[in-house]
Amino acid sequence: MNWTDDVAYRLNPLVATEGTLMLGDSVPWRLSEFDLRVFDQFVPRGHHLRRALEVIPWDDFHEILALYYSPDQGRPSHPPVLMLKLEYLRYHYHLSDRQVIERAGPDLAFRYFLQVDANYLLPDPSLLCLFRGRLGQDGFRKVFRQVVSFAREHGLVKDRLRLKDASHVIADVAIPTTLALVAQARDKLLAAAEPFEPVRVAGERANVELLREANASRSAEERLVARVTHLREILLWADGMIPPDDEADAPLWQTFLRQREVAHCLGSP
Numbered sequence: 001m002n003w004t005d006d007v008a009y010r011l012n013p014l015v016a017t018e019g020t021l022m023l024g025d026s027v028p029w030r031l032s033e034f035d036l037r038v039f040d041q042f043v044p045r046g047h048h049l050r051r052a053l054e055v056i057p058w059d060d061f062h063e064i065l066a067l068y069y070s071p072d073q074g075r076p077s078h079p080p081v082l083m084l085k086l087e088y089l090r091y092h093y094h095l096s097d098r099q100v101i102e103r104a105g106p107d108l109a110f111r112y113f114l115q116v117d118a119n120y121l122l123p124d125p126s127l128l129c130l131f132r133g134r135l136g137q138d139g140f141r142k143v144f145r146q147v148v149s150f151a152r153e154h155g156l157v158k159d160r161l162r163l164k165d166a167s168h169v170i171a172d173v174a175i176p177t178t179l180a181l182v183a184q185a186r187d188k189l190l191a192a193a194e195p196f197e198p199v200r201v202a203g204e205r206a207n208v209e210l211l212r213e214a215n216a217s218r219s220a221e222e223r224l225v226a227r228v229t230h231l232r233e234i235l236l237w238a239d240g241m242i243p244p245d246d247e248a249d250a251p252l253w254q255t256f257l258r259q260r261e262v263a264h265c266l267g268s269p
Contacts, residue, residue, distance in 0.1 A: 031117060039112040048092070048156065049113035055154040056147060058085065064143060068134050078123045083131040085114055086123075088147055091214045092157070094222075096229045097125040097207075126237060133203030140206040148213075175220040182227045182266050186234065189263045192256040193238060195249070204234055231267040235260070 031039075043050060058081050065080035089110060090100045101122050104110040111117065132140045151157040186208070194201040211230060215223045238260050243253055 031115060035117045039108065042108045043112045047109055049109050051154065052088065052092075052151060052156055053113050053115075055156070056088075056150045061143065061147070065135075068139065078127065080131070082114055082116075083123070083128065084143065084147065086128060087132070087144060087210070088151075089113070090128075091144075091148070091210055094214060094218070094226060096226075096233055097128040098233060099229075100128075101125045125233075129200055129203035129207065129233075129237070131203065132206040133199035133201070135206070136202050137206045137209065141209060144210065175224055178266075179220065179224050179227060182224070182231055185259070185263045185266045186227070186231050189231075189234060189238065189256075189259045192252070192259040193241070195252050196241060196244065196256065197237070200237060204230075228267055231263060235263055235267055238263070 061084055062079075062081050065084065069077055069080065086100055086104070089095065089104070090097070093100070093103075095103065101124070104114065104122055111120075114120075116122075135143060148157055190201045190204055207230065211226055215226050218226075238256075241256075244250075
């Protein structure tokens with residue numbers, strides 16, 4: 001089953017839009033007794049995600065996130081807390097937007113943590129970027145740091161050690177150089193896209209901060225893979241951008257096209 005195919009759009013009123021969104025339900029799905037028995041059997045008692053679901057006060061975040069949505073206008077959103085949980089999964093397991101949705105499809109531990117059964121249609125990966133963009137960099141940073149603070153308080157998140165062993169310190173010069181080049185291409189592409197896609201750009205910039213913290217203690221090679229993966233996800237929506245109708249925007253569009261071409265050179269497999 002394709003967990004993010006077009007059927008999801010026909011059954012769920014939310015599509016990838018940057019317009020007004022009406023606040024969705026605080027609870028994404030009502031689990032049946034059968035669902036609970038399945039989760040009880042297949043998700044170990046000591047699983048990290050069981051503890052994360054129990055000790056982090058997810059319900060309290062609904063009111064905080066509600067401030068970023070319209071109470072009565074626009075399409076109903078996916079439950080904001082579900083989106084926040086997906087961001088936690090990305091952070092803890094070092095996943096991209098697309099990877100977390102793909103894994104949450106068949107992974108019972110992920111489904112248990114999200115409190116949805118096998119029939120629940122997960123959001124399209126692009127909506128995670130728009131979720132972050134809706135909160136903005138400052139809003140997302142403030143909310144997500146609260147999540148991480150609760151997780152750290154209960155021993156679910158270890159402090160990200162900055163010290164590296166000798167093999168990392170004496171890393172290939174090519175890797176740090178490429179890391180910087182990819183970051184530079186990413187930042188220039190986002191700056192060039194901002195006049196046309198401000199919400200998506202805000203979401204990607206919030207993602208840069210999340211990835212920086214999540215990958216701080218990883219090797220240079222792993223950080224490079226994560227950075228290139230993120231750049232490729234940006235290019236997925238950047239490639240679909242439509243040229244502006246206003247001729248006055250033509251110079252800005254040409255700048256965007258040039259930066260997109262450069263990003264493709266660094267983000268290509």
